[in-house]
Amino acid sequence: MPLRRNGLKIGDIEDRPDGGMGSTMVRGSGEGPHTIDWRRSLAARNARTRGRRHHPVFRIRDELSPRWRMSLTLVGLVVPLLIWLFMATSGSATVLVPSPGAALESIGRMWNDGTLTGDVWASFRRILIGYAISMAIAVVLGVLMGSFRSAESFLEAPIAFMRYVPATALVPLMLFWLGIDETPKIALIVIGSVFFNVLMVADVVRNVPKELISAAYTLGAGRLRVLRQVILPHSTPGIIDVARINLAAAWAILVVAELLAAEEGLAFRIVRAQRFRQIDDMFAILIIFGIIGVATDLSLRWFRNRAAPWARP
Amino acid sequence: MAAQTIIVRPEKLEVRGLVKRYPGRRSRPGTLAVDGIDLTVRAGELVCIVGASGCGKSTLLNIIGGLEEPTEGAATVDGHRVVGPGPDRGMVFQGYSLFPWQTVRENVEFGLKAAGVPKSRRPARVDALLTVMGLGVWADQLPRALSGGMRQRVAIARALAPEPDVLLLDEPFGALDAQTKRAMQDHLLEVWRRTRATVVMVTHDVEEAIYLSSRVYVLSSHPGRVAAEVPVPFPDDRTPRIKRTPEFGELVEQVEAILIDNR
Numbered sequence: 001m002p003l004r005r006n007g008l009k010i011g012d013i014e015d016r017p018d019g020g021m022g023s024t025m026v027r028g029s030g031e032g033p034h035t036i037d038w039r040r041s042l043a044a045r046n047a048r049t050r051g052r053r054h055h056p057v058f059r060i061r062d063e064l065s066p067r068w069r070m071s072l073t074l075v076g077l078v079v080p081l082l083i084w085l086f087m088a089t090s091g092s093a094t095v096l097v098p099s100p101g102a103a104l105e106s107i108g109r110m111w112n113d114g115t116l117t118g119d120v121w122a123s124f125r126r127i128l129i130g131y132a133i134s135m136a137i138a139v140v141l142g143v144l145m146g147s148f149r150s151a152e153s154f155l156e157a158p159i160a161f162m163r164y165v166p167a168t169a170l171v172p173l174m175l176f177w178l179g180i181d182e183t184p185k186i187a188l189i190v191i192g193s194v195f196f197n198v199l200m201v202a203d204v205v206r207n208v209p210k211e212l213i214s215a216a217y218t219l220g221a222g223r224l225r226v227l228r229q230v231i232l233p234h235s236t237p238g239i240i241d242v243a244r245i246n247l248a249a250a251w252a253i254l255v256v257a258e259l260l261a262a263e264e265g266l267a268f269r270i271v272r273a274q275r276f277r278q279i280d281d282m283f284a285i286l287i288i289f290g291i292i293g294v295a296t297d298l299s300l301r302w303f304r305n306r307a308a309p310w311a312r313p
Numbered sequence: 314m315a316a317q318t319i320i321v322r323p324e325k326l327e328v329r330g331l332v333k334r335y336p337g338r339r340s341r342p343g344t345l346a347v348d349g350i351d352l353t354v355r356a357g358e359l360v361c362i363v364g365a366s367g368c369g370k371s372t373l374l375n376i377i378g379g380l381e382e383p384t385e386g387a388a389t390v391d392g393h394r395v396v397g398p399g400p401d402r403g404m405v406f407q408g409y410s411l412f413p414w415q416t417v418r419e420n421v422e423f424g425l426k427a428a429g430v431p432k433s434r435r436p437a438r439v440d441a442l443l444t445v446m447g448l449g450v451w452a453d454q455l456p457r458a459l460s461g462g463m464r465q466r467v468a469i470a471r472a473l474a475p476e477p478d479v480l481l482l483d484e485p486f487g488a489l490d491a492q493t494k495r496a497m498q499d500h501l502l503e504v505w506r507r508t509r510a511t512v513v514m515v516t517h518d519v520e521e522a523i524y525l526s527s528r529v530y531v532l533s534s535h536p537g538r539v540a541a542e543v544p545v546p547f548p549d550d551r552t553p554r555i556k557r558t559p560e561f562g563e564l565v566e567q568v569e570a571i572l573i574d575n576r
C-alpha cells in the first residue's frame with residue numbers, strides 16, 4: 001500500500017545482486033535507491049534453522065511419554081525418601097529424626113495392639129459426620145446463591161465475614177459451649193469448612209452456561225426442573241471437586257480440636273507420643289495422615305469421574 | 314400439498330414497536346440494541362432476519378422467545394403477548410446448547426418430559442424426530458462425541474420435540490463449514506415442508522437467507538431497525554439449483570447493497 005502511494009510498482013522492487021541473501025532494493029523514482037537490509041533485522045537471527053524445538057521435559061503444556069512420566073514420578077518419591085534417610089543418619093542431638101524403618105515398625109506395632117484402627121476410625125468418623133453436614137449445607141446454600149441474585153445479596157456478606165474468622169480461634173468457644181465430647185469437634189469441622197464450601201459451590205453453580213438454562217426454559221421446564229435437571233447435573237463434578245479440595249481444611253481443624261481435648265484419634269495420639277518422647281510414633285501418625293489424605297483424594301476423583309463421565313477431561 | 318392451496322394464512326407472530334435498551338453501568342451510557350422493530354410472520358412461513366454482527370438479531374429473537382424483556386413494545390404469538398419462555402416457541406441457540414451429560418436421545422426427550430408426555434409414548438416420538446434429522450445411529454452418544462453439524466441437528470430435533478408453534482433459530486449454521494452448512498439448509502427446508510412450522514431464522518449469510526425464506530427482513534446496525542423487507546419470489550419446494558439463477562444472484566446483490574447502506 002505505501003508503495004503504491006509513492007508511485008512505485010511491485011516490479012520496482014528487485015533483489016540486489018551485491019546485497020546478498022535477504023537484501024532488497026527498491027528502485028527509487030527520485031531520491032535514489034532505498035535499501036532495507038533484512039540481515040540486521042531480528043528475523044535474521046534464526047536464519048540457519050526455522051523455529052526451535054525444546055526437549056519434551058521443558059515444553060509448556062505438551063504431552064510427555066509414559067516412560068518419562070513414570071521415571072519423574074519415581075524420582076519424586078525417591079528424593080524425599082533419600083532426604084529423610086539423610087536426616088535420620090546425620091540428625092543432631094536436638095533434632096531427632098527416626099529412620100523410615102523405625103517409623104514403619106511403629107505403624108506395625110500400633111496396628112497390632114489395635115490403637116491404630118481405633119484412632120483412625122475415631123478421627124475419620126468425626127470428619128465423615130462433620131464434613132457431610134458441611135457439604136449438605138454448602139450444596140443447599142451454594143445452589144441458592146448461585147441461582148438467585150436475591151439469595152446471593154442476602155448471604156454473601158455474612159458468609160464472607162465468617163470465612164475470615166479463623167476456625168481455630170473458635171476452638172476455645174466451642175469447647176466452652178459444647179463440652180469436650182464429640183459434638184464440639186464435629187461442630188468445629190463444620191464451621192471450619194462450610195463457608196469455603198458454600199462460596200465455592202456458589203461459584204460452580206454460577207458457571208452453568210446461561211444458554212443451557214435458557215434452552216431448558218424454552219423446552220417448557222419450570223424453575224424446579226431447571227434446578228434439578230440442569231443446574232444440579234451440570235454442577236455435580238464441580239461440587240465433588242470443591243469437596244475434595246476443602247477436605248484438607250477439615251482435617252486441619254480436626255487436629256486442633258483433638259490436640260486440646262480427646263481420648264482417641266490420630267492427633268491425640270501425636271500429643272501422647274510427644275509426652276513420652278516417642279518420635280517414631282509421631283512420624284508414623286504423620287505418614288498415616290498422608291496416606292488417608294491421598295486415599296480420600298483419589299477416591300473422590302474416581303467418584304467424580306463415575307458420577308459425571310461426560311465431564312471427564 | 315394441502316398446505317400450499319391455503320391462500321390466506323393467519324398472522325402467527327407479530328412484533329410491534331420493539332425497543333430494547335441495555336442499561337449502562339456507572340457513568341457508561343447504555344446500549345440501544347433494538348429501536349422500534351415491527352415484523353409479522355404468518356403461520357407456516359419461514360422468514361429470515363439478516364443484519365451485521367451486533368445489530369440486535371439475538372436480542373430480537375430472545376425477546377420473542379421470552380428470555381428477555383423488551384424496554385418498549387411487545388411480541389405476540391396468536392394474539393397473546395409474550396411474557397416469558399414457553400414450549401410454544403422452540404429455540405435453537407447461536408452456540409452449542411445441548412445438555413452435555415445427556416445422550417442425544419435424552420436431549421431430545423427433555424421437552425417431552427417437561428410436557429408430561431408419559432414415558433411409554435416418548436420413545437416413538439423421539440425416534441421419529443431422530444430419523445427425520447438423520448441421527449438414528451447416534452441416539453445413545455453423548456454430545457461431545459458428535460461433530461458440530463450433528464450437534465446442531467440434535468438441537469433442532471430437541472426444539473421440535475414439544476411441537477412448538479414457532480421455531481426460532483439464532484444463526485444455527487453459523488459455526489459450520491460451507492459444505493455441512495449447505496446440507497443442513499436442505500435438511501431444514503425438508504423438515505419445514507414436512508412440519509409446516511412457523512420458522513424465524515437469524516443469519517448473517519445473505520445467500521442462506523434468500524435460499525431458505527419466503528421473506529427477508531434486513532436490519533440496520535446501531536441501533537437495530539428494519540431497513541427493508543424483501544420478498545423472495547421462489548416457490549416453497551425449491552432446490553439448490555435456484556442458487557445459480559440470475560434472479561437469485563440479483564436478489565443477493567440487492568440485499569447486500571441494503572446491508573452496506575445501513576451499516
Ligand SMILES: Nc1ncnc2c1ncn2[C@@H]1O[C@H](COP(=O)(O)OP(=O)(O)OP(=O)(O)O)[C@@H](O)[C@H]1O
Pocket residue numbers: 335336344345346364365366367368369370371372373407517
Ligand atoms: N446482556 C447485554 N448487556 C448489554 N449489552 C448487550 C447485551 N446483550 C447484547 N448487548 C448489546 O446489544 C447489541 C446487540 O447484540 P446482539 O447479541 O443482539 O447482536 P447480534 O445481532 O445477535 O450479533 P451477532 O451477529 O454477532 O450474534 C450489541 O451492541 C451488544 O453489545
Ligand SMILES: [Mg+2]
Pocket residue numbers: 370371372407483
Ligand atoms: Mg447473535
